[in-house]
Amino acid sequence: SQKIEQNSEALNIQEGKTATLTCNYTNYSPAYLQWYRQDPGRGPVFLLLIRENEKEKRKERLKVTFDTTLKQSLFHITASQPADSATYLCALGDSYKLIFGSGTRLLVRP
């Protein structure tokens, strides 16, 4: 069955640095991959989508890469801010169906 791995340990970085989160998967060939942000007590919020034929996508301070050979996506937040502290979920998609990773918690220290 499909398996998605995100680093279960929290990522703790200094404000201003670049945060890099990893999403690895096996036994699946998604049509697209998404990253979501989830704050405590709230629902996930869509951030970025990248399709299987794309290598990189950017949106403001966010960048996502997608390597279908390695079955890996990297999610970068540049010039990180304390307000970026949250849990970030990776999701593999095929038409309407999303399969989510367990998420990585990011803590940005002022």
Place this chain on the structure above:
Amino acid sequence: DAGVIQSPRHEVTEMGQEVTLRCKPISGHNSLFWYRQTMMRGLELLIYFNNNVPIDDSGMPEDRFSAKMPNASFSTLKIQPSEPRDSAVYFCASSFSGQWETQYFGPGTRLLVL
């Protein structure tokens, strides 16, 4: 726009009781999803409706769970009878059909079954 609305936000009930969770999708969206989030299993799709019709209910854990969408602006997820292992956060999400990649999640209902 108010976004996806879910009620109640919190529910505490005793084992064996019936639980009904409610969702109002974003106006104009014709796809609706129910998800469950737990520490052990993460965020899982339970059921997907398109134009009020259930399309995929393969994620519904067992017959104790049922979902309905009587009209485009309302859906319910019912658990009868509830069990402690049903304790989780239940999310509703909506999108435009054919634009499933952009799903808008509600704030969730935190369910605790004692």
